[in-house]
Structures are given as structure tokens and as C-alpha cells.
Amino acid sequence: MEWRVRSSRYVVRDRWISVRADECLTAEGIEVSPYYVLEYPDFVHVVAYDADDRIVLVRQYRHGLGGTSLELPGGVAEPSDADALATARRELREETGYQGGSFALQATLSPDPAKLTNRLHLVVAHGVCPGRFSPDRSEQISVELVSRAQAYELALSGAIMHAQHVGLLLTALQRRF
Template identity: 50%
Template sequence: MTTGPDPSSTDLKPWTVSRSRDVIRDRWVTLRADDCVTAEGVEIAPYYVLEYPDWVHVIAIDDEDHLVLIEQYRHAFGGLSLEVPAGAIDREDPSVLAAAARELEEETGYVAERWRSLGKHSPNPATHTNSCHTVLALGARPVGRKLNDPTEQIKVVRVPVGDAARLAADGTLTNAMQIASLAIALGAIGKWHL
């Protein structure tokens, strides 16, 4: 039975970087160009790397066993996207759970009673430097203050937890990374069913 990559494997070596430069650096993203040489001596130049802050996905469930989701326009997608509350972890956030609570309240006006961090994963280990954290928020209720951000027009949508896997499979939920977070969180509480 295979349990995953062997971290002690000696035949896989990291690349070396002979030069690195920023192509774009702004408040949202940094695009870095690295000139790399593989362990076998093959030059790969430039190799583009995207630097983002860590992200958090909030899987919020209310006392009626509904997911608290958001719908908003996504420009690159070219339309409306149904998603979980999510966002960047700010430098000012004292923890992942604090960032999750902030994002949930800002985007939905909901707060939650119980919080559980369920790990972090790479959005794309080939090109991204950041991690995406999955957080489960139980006992969500709409008593907080939703942030009125003119760049994010957000509609709050509640759907039964039992519909999550179907909405992911049929493409109604559009963000693949968030679908992974949904599966992790709902699987942890025995509620992810295809």
C-alpha cells in the first residue's frame, strides 16, 4: 500500500536558482521569474512563480444544517460564481481562525460559535508559493456586520449541506480549490456524500 511520497528519497533533488527577479509586484500578487537549473543540469529560464499571501476557505454551517455560501461576479471567470466565503490572510490577522472569522463576517454578516482548522494545502505547487487553509465554522448565524466593499458585490446564499457534493459535481460550485475544502470539511463531520 502506498502512503505518499517518500521524503527521504535521494533520487529527487531540488532545482537551483541562478537568478530571480520580480516581473510584477503589487498589493495583490507578485510574479517572479526564476532562472533555474534542474539536478540533471537542464536550464529552465525563465520559470514563473506566483507569490500570494496564504488564503483561507470558510466552510460555514448554520443550525439548520445549511452551508452559508456567497455568489459574486468573477471577472476572469466571466460570470457569477457560487463559492464559500474566502480570502487572503492579512498580516494583521493573529491566526488562521481569526482570518476565517473576519472573512466570514465581512462577506456574509455571519459569525460562528465553533471553529476548527482542518489543515492547509497548496493551491498549485508548480506555480504558487502560498497555502490555502480550510476552516470549519459551526453554529453560523447572521448577527455580524457585513462589510460594504464596492469592489465585492456579494449575495449570501444558503443551501442544504446534503446538496454540496451534487453542486460541486454539476459545476454549480465553480472554484475547484474550494470544492476540495468543502470535501475535506464535510468529510470530517461525515456529511460529504456523492
Template identity: 45%
Template sequence: MTIKPWRRTGSRTVHRDRWVHLRAEAWVTGEGKVLDPWYMLDWPDLVHVVALTPDDRMVLVRQFRPGAEATVLELPGGMVEAHEADPVAAGRREFTEETGYAAEGFRLVSTLRHDPAHAGNRLHVVLAEGAVPAAAQQLDHGEEIAVECLPVSEVVAGLGAGLIGNAGHVGPILLALRAAGRLGF
């Protein structure tokens, strides 16, 4: 079966602020079906950092997430600022701000789509190796973050049981561990 491209026939802003731009679009599918409204979210690119310490631990952050109504364990990271052209530099900045750690080396592992059905932004996966405590956290307004370093084997074993509650962090962990030579697939 050949999938024909869809055609956008309209777009209107529902809400826009510094964090998100919500649009209601009208689309015609390749088979001629009209989808209106089709909601799209525009927000900045994101960066997730998978950081490994010299003693084989992963640097993680625990913070309250309103969508889950719970405190969850996640990868450090955040938004790539508008003035940042390099996602690795953005990852280094976010990692240091949120954790107070530095690392010997940072490298881009993959660039993925965050939610291609409803968002145009990208998700950059950065691997940081040789992570060590270096300074105090520099948290943004509203951030309350606890840093936890868990053995890599414990993180991998707990993925299927929801140790990392954000589904968008599981793939980056696996990709980064493969890039670090820790997993083969």
C-alpha cells in the same frame, strides 16, 4: 525513480504591488535542464470557510469573477492580512465581513498549498459550525456579494456538476465536511 531537487539560479521581479509579486525565475532541474523563465506568484495566504448552519445548510457566497466572466457560487473567504498570525481568526473575520453571519465555533481543518508549481502561499481551510445571521455585511471596495444557504446534501450532490465553480473550493468543502463528521473517506 528518485527525483532530484531543482536549483534556483536567478530571480527577477516582473511586477509588484500590494496584491501580487510576479517573479521570473531561472531553475535547473535535477536532470540539468534549464527552465528560464519560470514564473512565480507571491501573494498572501488564503483562507476558505466552510460554514454549516444548525438546520444543515452551507453558507455560500455568489459574486462576479472576471476570470470566469460569470457570477459564481463559492466559499466565503479571502486573504490572510499581513498582521494576522492566526488563520482561524482571519477566517472568522472574512466570513463575518462577507456574509454577516457568526458561528459558534471555528476550527482549522487543513493547511494546503494553493498552487505549489507557481505560488508559495498557503490555503487554510476553516470549518465554522452553528452559523447564523448576526449583522450586516461589511464588504470591501469592489465586493458585491450575495449570500446563499444551500442544503449540504445539495452542495455535495452538485460538486461534480460544477455547482461550485472554483476547483480550489471543492477539496476544502470535502475536507471540512469530513472533519464535521458528515462524510467518510
């Protein structure tokens, strides 16, 4: 079933993304060339509940969309992060100021197994408390707290536009740790 890679070359390679062009042969010997693979670092998204059982969301500008997007907090795993939980704690604190509480890895998924090499980690946190946040200089983030019912409605109504976030939020709302 696996394809054989006869050669690879990088079309783009920088700190955020690498685009690889592979020359492949399928198990049946059919040539697929070039086959573009995007290499991104792993990332984490957090469904965080505060002491009042409200979910912490962020609203921020997204250049690809050309507008603001209501989303789950999260971001790219840094080499200094010990694991997905460390990334989740760091990103939640940086983007929202919320910290503390208990964190658990709920799922590790592939955002697009056809062309992406990275993994997406869904972390759920309970009992987080507000604090001071420090987003990256390029991020202009506002924090919004919503009830479970509101989060569910936002996900189903299209108010949360990011398809991955809709799926992650609905998954977390269905399960508890």
C-alpha cells in the same frame, strides 16, 4: 531533487501579486529559464454551518470568469490577522455577516505547488449566527444557505465552478471536527 536558483528578478510586483522569473538548474544540471513563480498571500476558505446545519455560501461576480460564481466565503490573510482562524472569522463576517460558533483548521494545502508560493487554509465553522455583513466596496455578494445534501449536489453538478471550492467542500463534507 531540489532545483538551484541562480538568479531571480521580479517582472510584476504589487499588493496582490508578484511575478518572479527564476533562472534555475535542476538537480541533474538542466537549465530551466525563465521559470515563472507567482507570489500571492495566503488565503482562507470557510465551510460554515449555521445552527440549522445549513452551509453558508456566497454568490459574487468574478471578473476572470466574466460572470457570477457560487463559492465558499473566504479571502486573503491580512498582516493584522493572528492566524488562519482569525482570517476565517474576519472574512466570514465581512462577506456574509455570519459570526460566532466554533472554528477549526481542517487543512493547509498548496493551491498549485508548481508555480504558486502561497498556502490555502480550509477552516470549518459550526454554529455560526447571522449578523450584519460589510463586503469590500468592489464586492457585490449574495448569501445562500444550503443543506449538506444540496452542497454535495452543487459541488458534483458543476453549479459550484471553482475547482478548489469543489474539492474543499467535498473534503469538509466527508470530515467533522
